[in-house]
Amino acid sequence: VVGQPTKSKHPKEPGENKIRPVNKKAKPRTPKMKERESADPSLKSQSILTQVMDKGRFQKLAATLSLSAGQSVELRCKGSNVTWNYPSYLDTFKDSRLSIKQLDKYGQLILANSTAADTGEYSCWLQLCNGNKCRKDETKTGSTYIFFTDKEELFVPTPSYFEIVYLNPDKPAVIPCRVTTPSATVTLHREFPAEEIEADGTDIIYDVKKGFVYQHPTSDHKGIVYCKAESQGAPQISIKYHLLYVEVPKGPPSATIAASSSRAEVSDSVHVICTVLGEPDVDVNFRWRYPGQESERPVIIQNFWRLIDRGTGQTTRISKSVLVVEDFEDRDAGNYICVAQNLHGETTVATKVELN
Numbered sequence: 001v002v003g004q005p006t007k008s009k010h011p012k013e014p015g016e017n018k019i020r021p022v023n024k025k026a027k028p029r030t031p032k033m034k035e036r037e038s039a040d041p042s043l044k045s046q047s048i049l050t051q052v053m054d055k056g057r058f059q060k061l062a063a064t065l066s067l068s069a070g071q072s073v074e075l076r077c078k079g080s081n082v083t084w085n086y087p088s089y090l091d092t093f094k095d096s097r098l099s100i101k102q103l104d105k106y107g108q109l110i111l112a113n114s115t116a117a118d119t120g121e122y123s124c125w126l127q128l129c130n131g132n133k134c135r136k137d138e139t140k141t142g143s144t145y146i147f148f149t150d151k152e153e154l155f156v157p158t159p160s161y162f163e164i165v166y167l168n169p170d171k172p173a174v175i176p177c178r179v180t181t182p183s184a185t186v187t188l189h190r191e192f193p194a195e196e197i198e199a200d201g202t203d204i205i206y207d208v209k210k211g212f213v214y215q216h217p218t219s220d221h222k223g224i225v226y227c228k229a230e231s232q233g234a235p236q237i238s239i240k241y242h243l244l245y246v247e248v249p250k251g252p253p254s255a256t257i258a259a260s261s262s263r264a265e266v267s268d269s270v271h272v273i274c275t276v277l278g279e280p281d282v283d284v285n286f287r288w289r290y291p292g293q294e295s296e297r298p299v300i301i302q303n304f305w306r307l308i309d310r311g312t313g314q315t316t317r318i319s320k321s322v323l324v325v326e327d328f329e330d331r332d333a334g335n336y337i338c339v340a341q342n343l344h345g346e347t348t349v350a351t352k353v354e355l356n
């Protein structure tokens with residue numbers, strides 16, 4: 001009986017010792033790993049982005065980094081012509097906590113007094129320029145996603161208390177309830193009927209950097225939802241998201257034009273309306289050509305849009321541009337031409353207004 005423990009110890013000791021030589025053997029392979037890194041642009045790219053640590057030390061960044069809210073962070077990107085990307089709201093509010101400088105051999109990004117809202121992707125790349133034309137050097141980029149953890153703010157704060165998410169049948173939809181603590185448990189809930197929506201990992205997945213992703217949105221998914229997060233404390237609720245189902249053919253704007261009257265008297269007020277029905281999340285720009293344009297005839301042009309429910313569970317965006325001619329006169333008679341443009345192309349429509 002006394003000998004049994006000594007027997008059980010002996011197999012463990014060689015087992016433990018075996019680990020050490022394996023580590024030693026692994027050390028000479030390190031240069032080979034570096035060679036493979038240099039051969040693979042995606043691996044090599046990570047080497048140009050580093051974090052400045054205490055006492056002048058540098059740390060290469062992994063795909064994610066967790067820092068406590070309130071900390072400041074300094075990132076450096078090797079190169080003499082560096083471009084940075086970071087959470088867009090820092091630009092929107094022209095945040096003075098963010099400082100970006102280009103020095104001789106590297107670009108520098110400093111974010112002071114971080115908050116939970118700063119959580120997001122920070123990336124950089126080198127620009128290759130030939131005269132005034134510049135392009136991204138795909139082999140020299142760096143990226144990391146930084147979580148600024150805050151137990152009081154489990155969800156990354158947003159400017160509004162309510163957001164619209166469009167469900168297109170031909171592309172994934174994201175409910176962007178991102179968290180500041182990657183280890184938080186996050187669930188998705190429908191407001192009415194009150195129920196938890198299961199993230200099955202196939203049709204609905206949770207991505208800690210994005211939120212809940214509907215891979216194949218359908219009209220059954222529409223409604224109001226919210227997220228709930230838990231991490232060593234009371235659960236927290238996200239803002240609400242209104243999911244609207246969209247099914248509009250993609251392409252140049254479907255535009256129509258109409259005048260308040262095809263014939264006008266002198267001194268009449270004439271309205272010409274250009275209308276587009278399209279995708280809710282696609283902007284439409286309008287341009288006008290009209291008879292008095294060359295003589296700089298003063299006109300009033302107003303643009304606006306709103307969402308309409310077509311009664312079939314689908315939502316459409318109606319965009320309008322209204323051109324108003326006050327005190328109609330001879331030079332105002334002729335063709336009124338509206339050019340409606342979206343990211344897919346443009347459509348031109350016209351109508352004629354004559355003087356009585």
